[in-house]
Amino acid sequence: MQVSQVEQVVKKIPDSQELEKILNLIDLYGNRPENLIQILHGTQQIAGHIPLTLQCIIAEKLSIPVSEVSGVVSFYSFFSAKPRGKHIIRVCLGTACYVRGGKKLVETLQHKLQVNLGETTADGQFTLEIARCIGACGLAPAMMIDDEVFRQVNPNKVDSILQQYEGGRSS
Amino acid sequence: MIQCTIKRQSISVLEGTTILEAAKQNHIRIPNLCYMEGLHSTGSCRICSVEVVGAKTLMAACVTEVREGMQVFTHSKKVQDARKMLYQLLLSDHHQDCLRCNRNLECEFQELGRELGVTQSLFQTTSSRSAKDEGPSIVRDTSKCILCQRCVTVCQDIQGVGAIRVQNRGFQSVVAPAMELPLAQVNCANCGQCTIVCPVGALEGTDATEIVWQALHDPNVRVVMQCAPAIRVAIGELFDYPVGTRVTGKLAAAMKALGADDVFDTNWAADLTILEEGTELLHRLLKSLEGQPAAFPMITSCSPGWIKFVEHQYPHLLDHLSSCKSPHMMLGALSKSYYAEKLGINPKKIFVVSVMPCTAKKFEITREEMIHDGLKDVDAVLTTRELGRMIRQAGIDFRQLKDIPFDQPMGFSTGAADIFGVTGGVMEAALRTVYTVLSGRPLPFAKLHVESIRGMDEVKEATLVLQDLLPQYHALEGAHVKVVVTSGLHGARVLMDQIQAGNSPYLFMEVMGCPGGCITGGGQPRSHDPEVRSKRMKALYEEDESKVLRESHANPSIDALYREYLGEPCGERSHHLLHTHYIKRAPIIP
Ligand code: SF4
Ligand code: SF4
Ligand code: FES
Numbered sequence: 235m236q237v238s239q240v241e242q243v244v245k246k247i248p249d250s251q252e253l254e255k256i257l258n259l260i261d262l263y264g265n266r267p268e269n270l271i272q273i274l275h276g277t278q279q280i281a282g283h284i285p286l287t288l289q290c291i292i293a294e295k296l297s298i299p300v301s302e303v304s305g306v307v308s309f310y311s312f313f314s315a316k317p318r319g320k321h322i323i324r325v326c327l328g329t330a331c332y333v334r335g336g337k338k339l340v341e342t343l344q345h346k347l348q349v350n351l352g353e354t355t356a357d358g359q360f361t362l363e364i365a366r367c368i369g370a371c372g373l374a375p376a377m378m379i380d381d382e383v384f385r386q387v388n389p390n391k392v393d394s395i396l397q398q399y400e401g402g403r404s405s
Numbered sequence: 406m407i408q409c410t411i412k413r414q415s416i417s418v419l420e421g422t423t424i425l426e427a428a429k430q431n432h433i434r435i436p437n438l439c440y441m442e443g444l445h446s447t448g449s450c451r452i453c454s455v456e457v458v459g460a461k462t463l464m465a466a467c468v469t470e471v472r473e474g475m476q477v478f479t480h481s482k483k484v485q486d487a488r489k490m491l492y493q494l495l496l497s498d499h500h501q502d503c504l505r506c507n508r509n510l511e512c513e514f515q516e517l518g519r520e521l522g523v524t525q526s527l528f529q530t531t532s533s534r535s536a537k538d539e540g541p542s543i544v545r546d547t548s549k550c551i552l553c554q555r556c557v558t559v560c561q562d563i564q565g566v567g568a569i570r571v572q573n574r575g576f577q578s579v580v581a582p583a584m585e586l587p588l589a590q591v592n593c594a595n596c597g598q599c600t601i602v603c604p605v606g607a608l609e610g611t612d613a614t615e616i617v618w619q620a621l622h623d624p625n626v627r628v629v630m631q632c633a634p635a636i637r638v639a640i641g642e643l644f645d646y647p648v649g650t651r652v653t654g655k656l657a658a659a660m661k662a663l664g665a666d667d668v669f670d671t672n673w674a675a676d677l678t679i680l681e682e683g684t685e686l687l688h689r690l691l692k693s694l695e696g697q698p699a700a701f702p703m704i705t706s707c708s709p710g711w712i713k714f715v716e717h718q719y720p721h722l723l724d725h726l727s728s729c730k731s732p733h734m735m736l737g738a739l740s741k742s743y744y745a746e747k748l749g750i751n752p753k754k755i756f757v758v759s760v761m762p763c764t765a766k767k768f769e770i771t772r773e774e775m776i777h778d779g780l781k782d783v784d785a786v787l788t789t790r791e792l793g794r795m796i797r798q799a800g801i802d803f804r805q806l807k808d809i810p811f812d813q814p815m816g817f818s819t820g821a822a823d824i825f826g827v828t829g830g831v832m833e834a835a836l837r838t839v840y841t842v843l844s845g846r847p848l849p850f851a852k853l854h855v856e857s858i859r860g861m862d863e864v865k866e867a868t869l870v871l872q873d874l875l876p877q878y879h880a881l882e883g884a885h886v887k888v889v890v891t892s893g894l895h896g897a898r899v900l901m902d903q904i905q906a907g908n909s910p911y912l913f914m915e916v917m918g919c920p921g922g923c924i925t926g927g928g929q930p931r932s933h934d935p936e937v938r939s940k941r942m943k944a945l946y947e948e949d950e951s952k953v954l955r956e957s958h959a960n961p962s963i964d965a966l967y968r969e970y971l972g973e974p975c976g977e978r979s980h981h982l983l984h985t986h987y988i989k990r991a992p993i994i995p
Binding site: 303 | 561566567568569570571572574581582583584586591592881990991992
């Protein structure tokens with residue numbers, strides 16, 4: 235067993251209640267490596283994302299390398315090591331959307347939100363991601379915000395769409 | 406036994422044998438890439454695909470077991486075409502920098518292309534990975550990685566470290582530390598075992614040849630070169646000598662021919678290490694007899710990969726480590742003090758180069774504890790592979806060199822020093838000296854060998870009964886001294902867990918970070934053939950037995966060093982120059 239990484243990183247985690255919950259969760263799963271996925275699910279739910287510090291704690295508790303935990307976190311798109319925004323924007327880059335301006339749409343959003351793909355805006359409102367075909371090929375280019383699909387989005391429409399979410403309407 | 410045919414040849418093999426092994430046993434070649442005998446067969450590259458009559462798809466020979474009556478075709482048209490296609494696909498995601506790559510003409514991937522007869526690329530080639538990560542010991546170039554995962558297996562299963570894994574998925578897949586951090590920021594031990602198994606130029610020791618050339622060409626610099634015991638039984642392989650050939654005299658001559666002003670032998674410092682470490686052990690023993698606290702087992706400290714491992718994994722057990730620096734660091738420190746004084750020159754003008762079988766030593770020389778008043782004990786570490794490259798670059802015909810001895814005063818060594826390069830060797834050398842110091846008699850074993858701590862078992866132990874000791878050591882009379890030896894970090898973890906649990910029965914423990922010891926260190930000529938290991942091992946034991954003096958305390962030039970300069974082992978000066986301390990590290994360095 236590695237020596238307590240927990241003590242090392244505890245200071246960096248603002249919410250000690252969250253940490254407590256996560257430690258309990260790991261205990262509940264018997265500190266067993268076979269339960270890594272479930273533990274990660276629970277952690278993601280509690281903390282919203284699974285940063286390196288939490289990955290280190292999980293690794294230590296399960297006596298597995300951090301590289302393994304990180305490997306699993308980065309494999310499944312459900313898990314995220316970075317904080318995610320209140321709203322997730324997914325721009326479709328399936329073939330149809332790609333050829334009909336999806337790429338341009340991504341660039342516009344990156345510029346407007348000042349983020350790269352996979353990143354979250356400074357105010358924590360939006361996370362920008364891409365999707366592989368969301369089934370709206372006939373009305374490309376398309377994008378989703380949370381569960382809502384927007385079709386034939388040309389870059390001019392972006393502002394008004396984003397406005398619907400900013401600050402307001404949390405889903 | 407199972408009967409089957411491969412290439413229409415009837416063969417019989419044990420149940421459970423894979424098609425690839427069965428073929429090999431019968432001298433039938435099946436091309437393969439990710440497979441490593443006895444170590445790694447995940448079926449990830451599919452290059453070993455073969456046609457099995459009746460099977461719907463091609464089967465990966467390295468993971469498919471033979472069945473009764475199986476008919477296998479290894480080179481049918483279908484198979485050959487498929488292999489070429491697989492190769493093309495791998496190639497399409499590989500940064501083809503071949504002419505400038507350090508693996509050019511020594512690349513398994515290149516050789517495979519030739520074997521398969523691939524003469525064109527069907528796909529546009531761009532690598533989906535691009536990270537270059539250069540640390541003090543290891544360089545990773547993921548653009549060349551073909552995702553065979555051999556390195557992952559070695560790091561996890563053999564070394565028990567698990568520093569690297571596949572991260573992400575699909576085209577984004579990359580073999581990297583957690584969160585794709587640089588290797589230097591995680592618990593990597595710098596052992597370099599991954600650089601030995603990588604089939605391509607994706608993992609290699611960090612280059613030091615450039616700065617060494619600079620020093621060699623600078624007339625104002627006095628270049629001191631030294632080489633570790635394991636080099637002399639391995640570097641010959643790079644110049645077409647049979648594996649296990651001892652080329653000590655030519656090695657010394659090659660370093661001179663490169664332009665080194667002094668060619669010293671790290672062996673000399675290995676003898677010195679035994680005196681320092683043996684004394685340290687004795688001091689600990691006497692201390693504990695007086696009822697003072699002393700950490701047992703005491704553990705050897707000459708393997709910097711092992712040191713970094715223990716600093717990360719067992720930071721609360723650092724007091725078990727001997728405080729001795731590794732031998733080449735001792736020689737470096739003495740070059741810039743003892744030797745500089747002898748020459749009457751400013752130590753700043755001395756540039757110490759260590760030729761080591763080890764990538765971890767590249768990191769070791771950058772540790773703050775190894776730098777005094779801005780002066781590094783050792784300025785550059787070259788691996789065996791790098792020295793081979795430099796000899797070639799300088800147009801030196803290694804095979805034609807005339808043997809020369811090492812220079813004095815740091816060139817003479819006993820047989821005890823030679824076996825520092827092989828697992829069990831440091832322990833055996835230490836026992837030869839400690840036993841004699843205590844009893845006044847030589848170690849009571851045939852040819853001075855402690856048989857039970859030799860060889861490739863993961864954990865090896867020996868017990869020595871102390872009898873008829875000299876009067877001043879009367880207190881130790883009748884003691885049973887239990888010692889233990891391991892090599893490879895996986896074994897080290899087993900023994901450390903035992904210490905942690907409080908039930909380690911040992912007094913002294915030897916750990917070498919690489920399996921088998923320095924002879925198969927991360928900087929040695931590449932091979933994953935177990936035969937190579939045993940031949941190099943045998944050669945070092947021969948080197949030991951070829952010498953008249955085979956006990957470190959019998960080395961007259963070490964005696965002179967103590968008389969002229971150091972005073973006594975573990976004395977004031979030794980403490981300053983030859984001993985060090987260790988650092989607590991977390992698994993991930995924040
Ligand atoms: S140098 Fe050793 S510890 Fe580091 S990644 Fe390679 S095999 Fe693992
Ligand atoms: S770095 Fe080398 S050994 Fe590791 S997966 Fe890539 S090609 Fe294989
Ligand atoms: S050698 Fe069999 S799958 Fe790679």
